[in-house]
Amino acid sequence: MSNTRPNLVYIFADQWRRQAVGFMKEDPVITPNMDKFAEESLVFDNCISCFPLCSPHRASLLTGKYPLSTGFFTNCKIGCDVRLKEEEICIGDVTKAAGYDTAYIGKWHLDLPEMNLTDNPVSGARNWDAYTEPGPKRHGFDYWYSYGTFDEHLTPHYWMDTPEMIKVNQWSVEHETDMAIDYMKNHDKDKPFTLFLSWNPPHSPYDQVPEKYKRLYEGRDIPLRENFSLEKSVVGVGDPFEGDYVKALENTLNYYAAVSGIDENFGRILEELKRLGLEENTIVILSSDHGDMMVSHGLTSKNIWYEESIGVPFMVRMPNKIKVGRTDALFASPDIMPTLLGFMGLDIPNTVEGMDLSGILTGIKAEEQNSVYICSCPGSKPLLEKYKKLGYSPEQYGWRGVRTKRFTYVVNKGYIPEENKLERYIYDNEKDPYQKSPIMISNIEDNIVAKELEGELKGWLEKLKDPFTI
Known part of the structure; x- marks a missing residue:
């Protein structure tokens, strides 16, 4: 050959x-x-x-x-x-x-x-x-x-x-x-x-x-x-x-x-x-x-x-x-x-x-993505043992997000189910490149950018059949 x-x-x-x-x-x-x-x-x-x-x-x-x-x-x-x-x-x-x-x-x-x-x-x-x-x-x-x-x-x-x-x-x-x-x-x-x-x-x-x-x-x-x-x-x-x-x-x-x-x-x-x-x-x-x-x-x-x-x-x-x-x-x-x-x-x-x-x-003009999906799940041995006892899957928890050219958007459920945590954050990486000033979102409807990025994230979760729900 x-x-x-x-x-x-x-x-x-x-x-x-x-x-x-x-x-x-x-x-x-x-x-x-x-x-x-x-x-x-x-x-x-x-x-x-x-x-x-x-x-x-x-x-x-x-x-x-x-x-x-x-x-x-x-x-x-x-x-x-x-x-x-x-x-x-x-x-x-x-x-x-x-x-x-x-x-x-x-x-x-x-x-x-x-x-x-x-x-x-x-x-x-x-x-x-x-x-x-x-x-x-x-x-x-x-x-x-x-x-x-x-x-x-x-x-x-x-x-x-x-x-x-x-x-x-x-x-x-x-x-x-x-x-x-x-x-x-x-x-x-x-x-x-x-x-x-x-x-x-x-x-x-x-x-x-x-x-x-x-x-x-x-x-x-x-x-x-x-x-x-x-x-x-x-x-x-x-x-x-x-x-x-x-x-x-x-x-x-x-x-x-x-x-x-x-x-x-x-x-x-x-x-x-x-x-x-x-x-x-x-x-x-x-x-x-x-x-x-x-x-x-x-x-x-x-x-x-x-x-x-x-x-x-x-x-x-x-x-x-x-x-x-x-x-x-x-x-x-x-x-x-x-x-x-x-x-x-x-x-x-x-x-x-x-x-x-x-x-x-x-150098050919190629289709680009609007966002990329980022994620993490609980993985420590004590947590996995706890999840098994409670009947939960580790894939249901942790955090998920999307990264666009300008923004990082994250939904964090944490690693401990009993906490019932659900936090949303936006980082404007253009205005705040060191991510020192996140915006915490309490109501999606009040923030146009958060609403759009939440839609992006939901699209990724559905496409990948990710059991993480928001």
């Missing part, structure tokens, strides 16, 4: 927010390779993680479906039967069927933790981790150097095609980049390839980053975001930060250091593509699965509707084929798979729920 179709290199980091890259001129992060890449790419300024949590986004990314449609109302974790089912059709399945070599390197987090099945897995997996054996659970990815989820960035481990754990003493980003470069050097040159590279940093623990990247920020006066607060916002259900200003600053600097480390290794990938003569015929995407609050609004982590959580970077480059510049088109997790397949000229499965926006990549 002649390699006439484009290669695909999809690189995504975990918990990396859209604001934390130099060219965005928001967080003061040192990212020279990404900044240059952005100048050569199409940058999506409104790329949204529709369920800002690892497993739900990953399921959506690979299937082109919304997370609840794939059964993902929370992460793959102990005490919860959530995993990517074999019958789902993923981008790896499609590209393999089209004759591509396929590879997945790094964090997977889409399989059932092995400790849900046995206290002593043969693979050595512990906690939420899992070895995914060869076969349909790998969804078309033939070369496999991966793990479920394991947050030891300086001493990572992996599995290939047996349960024998491969332990490594090297920063995970650097090691996985080494493996990706080896794969690109050695793949079948007569076939196009699909390579997914999933880096865990800048995900916590934030201090697990090589010292050379931390030194980049020594002595610098680093301002924290305008919405930084040590007090949890009265609005929302996110995780409160439990620490002081010194700890918040330390975490932030280490987070930035990890992003700078990612930048250096991303540069290595780009350089190798050029050296191998693959640059012109390769689609390269750099993105993430969700953001990180990093003490904005007094919150840490993710899984909340603020921009620091739902906003992800998305840059895509293919020289002379993909338009260079920036777009404000709304683009969410389920739209990625059909957009890439559409651009690559491959069939889009009829199971897909996302939108093919490949016309935007080529």
Whole structure:
């Protein structure tokens, strides 16, 4: 087979927010390779993680479906039967069927933790981790150097095609980049390839980053975001930060250091593509699965509707084929798979729920969405046990919303049914980019914008058969 179709290199980091890259001129992060890449790419300024949590986004990314449609109302974790089912059709399945070599390197987090099945897995997996054996659970990815989820960035481990754990003493980003470069050097040159590279940093623990990247920020006066607060916002259900200003600053600097480390290794990938003569015929995407609050609004982590959580970077480059510049088109997790397949000229499965926006990549005027849907459900073990006793489904609670180019609109029922909570909020992201002044809606009829956005949200709930009612 002649390699006439484009290669695909999809690189995504975990918990990396859209604001934390130099060219965005928001967080003061040192990212020279990404900044240059952005100048050569199409940058999506409104790329949204529709369920800002690892497993739900990953399921959506690979299937082109919304997370609840794939059964993902929370992460793959102990005490919860959530995993990517074999019958789902993923981008790896499609590209393999089209004759591509396929590879997945790094964090997977889409399989059932092995400790849900046995206290002593043969693979050595512990906690939420899992070895995914060869076969349909790998969804078309033939070369496999991966793990479920394991947050030891300086001493990572992996599995290939047996349960024998491969332990490594090297920063995970650097090691996985080494493996990706080896794969690109050695793949079948007569076939196009699909390579997914999933880096865990800048995900916590934030201090697990090589010292050379931390030194980049020594002595610098680093301002924290305008919405930084040590007090949890009265609005929302996110995780409160439990620490002081010194700890918040330390975490932030280490987070930035990890992003700078990612930048250096991303540069290595780009350089190798050029050296191998693959640059012109390769689609390269750099993105993430969700953001990180990093003490904005007094919150840490993710899984909340603020921009620091739902906003992800998305840059895509293919020289002379993909338009260079920036777009404000709304683009969410389920739209990625059909957009890439559409651009690559491959069939889009009829199971897909996302939108093919490949016309935007080529500069052709394409239909855009009025809004994208965002959501979150209760997922902690104590809450799930409580829901089971009460006869409730976790999908009936949490929060749902829509994000338009200007507004974020959220309906929050909270995570505890007994509270009978029903709160509505509007954020005008144009006038209030740091979302410091939400408008609480007590009567939809009194606010024209809220009424319109409520209609948008109801349309999404109906379309997706979401059991959340408003």
